Amino acid sequence: MAESKRWVVTTSGDRPIDDVASEVEAAGFAIDGVLKEIGSITGSATDGVAEAVRANPGVADVSPDQPVDIGPPDSETTW
Numbered sequence: 001m002a003e004s005k006r007w008v009v010t011t012s013g014d015r016p017i018d019d020v021a022s023e024v025e026a027a028g029f030a031i032d033g034v035l036k037e038i039g040s041i042t043g044s045a046t047d048g049v050a051e052a053v054r055a056n057p058g059v060a061d062v063s064p065d066q067p068v069d070i071g072p073p074d075s076e077t078t079w
Contacts, residue, residue, distance in 0.1 A: 002046040004030070006065035009041040011058050017041070020058035027052050 009029070011020050021034050021041050028049040033042045042065060045053065054062045 002048060004044045004046055005050070006044050007042070007050050007053075008063050008065050009043075009053060009059055010061040010063070011039045011041065012060040013039055015058035017058075020056060023056055024053045024059070027056070029053055 007029070009020075009024060011017050017034060017036050017039060021031060024041060025031050029041075029043050029045045031041060031043040035042065050062050053059055
């Protein structure tokens with residue numbers, strides 16, 4: 001069985017994000033969050049599902065999710 005990975009879907013803004021979310025979920029994308037304010041959908045899927053989601057007319061990009069660590073409060077180094 002293919003390995004599921006974490007992805008960030010960036011929507012184009014041409015269509016309502018809720019419609020796009022429904023369609024990518026129907027394609028097999030397991031949604032963790034719909035971030036309406038920034039036009040993104042987060043979740044997990046196999047490489048094949050991510051490729052299929054890229055073909056959705058409301059999707060601008062599908063990229064691997066990368067962890068972000070800004071460090072502890074009052075840290076000298078922030079990035």
